[in-house]
Amino acid sequence: MAEKKQERISMxxxxxxxxxxxxxxxxxxxxxxxxxxxxxxxRLLVSVYYYNAPLDISIDSKKYWEQQKFFDALRRIPGFNxxxxxLRKHKQDDGTYKFEVKGxxxxxxxxxxxxxxxxxxxxxxxxxxxxxFVPAIKKAQKLGxxxxxxxFCTTSSSYLKKTCNTSFCIDQKTAKSIELKEK
Numbered sequence: 369m370a371e372k373k374q375e376r377i378s379m380x381x382x383x384x385x386x387x388x389x390x391x392x393x394x395x396x397x398x399x400x401x402x403x404x405x406x407x408x409x410x411r412l413l414v415s416v417y418y419y420n421a422p423l424d425i426s427i428d429s430k431k432y433w434e435q436q437k438f439f440d441a442l443r444r445i446p447g448f449n450x451x452x453x454x455l456r457k458h459k460q461d462d463g464t465y466k467f468e469v470k471g472x473x474x475x476x477x478x479x480x481x482x483x484x485x486x487x488x489x490x491x492x493x494x495x496x497x498x499x500x501f502v503p504a505i506k507k508a509q510k511l512g513x514x515x516x517x518x519x520f521c522t523t524s525s526s527y528l529k530k531t532c533n534t535s536f537c538i539d540q541k542t543a544k545s546i547e548l549k550e551k
Contacts, residue, residue, distance in 0.1 A: 375411045378489040379404065380476050382496030383420030384469045389497065389520035389538075395546075400445060402546040407493055407518060407536070414489050416448045417479055419472040421455035427465065451475050477504035484508035491516060494532070497524030502531050509533070 390398060404416060420439075425432040439450050453471035460466055476496075481504050483489055491514040494501055505515045505528075517524075517532035521539055529535045 376414045376490045377408055377411045377493060378414050378483055379407060379416040379493045379495060380480055381416065381418045382472065382476060382498055383418050384472060385496045385498055389522065392522045393520070398546045400442060406542070406546065413447055416445070417451055417476065418442055418448065419451045419453060419476050421453045421469040421472065424455060424457060424467070473498065473500050477501060480504045481507050484511040484513045490514065493518055497528065499525035499528040502528060505531050
């Protein structure tokens with residue numbers, strides 16, 4: 369009798385979506401290793417991709433260096449890849465700045481589809497509520513891949529959830545269970 373092959377998974381984390389969703393749940397910092405363990409279950413983790421953009425050092429150098437330290441900590445997790453996009457700065461009429469992460473969604477979509485074409489995973493976990501990923505998800509599914517949507521109840525697209533094979537909501541209880549406790 370043939371031995372059952374372990375399901376290979378890759379996680380694709382929309383960092384900005386994760387940050388603001390956790391902020392809505394009043395969770396300041398999370399333990400990414402706990403999050404990975406909850407989501408991977410008994411499956412083989414191939415890779416984790418985390419998409420974000422570096423903060424503007426000229427606006428707040430302390431926050432910039434804190435974020436760099438955070439990115440370095442993520443990079444030390446086995447199989448974890450930090451993919452940095454651009455941070456666009458818009459000056460408002462009142463002289464303040466508004467910031468927008470640019471390119472993160474396309475990086476995620478390209479990695480999702482190229483991973484499907486290269487047969488790097490069996491199932492992809494998309495940690496986001498952004499429905500912009502639907503075309504890439506459909507392409508990966510057409511290539512025989514399963515897609516799970518890991519979403520937050522307050523910031524998720526129903527279209528995204530319906531497109532994916534399965535979905536899992538990170539609610540207040542789950543978010544608190546992965547919260548990083550200050551030492």
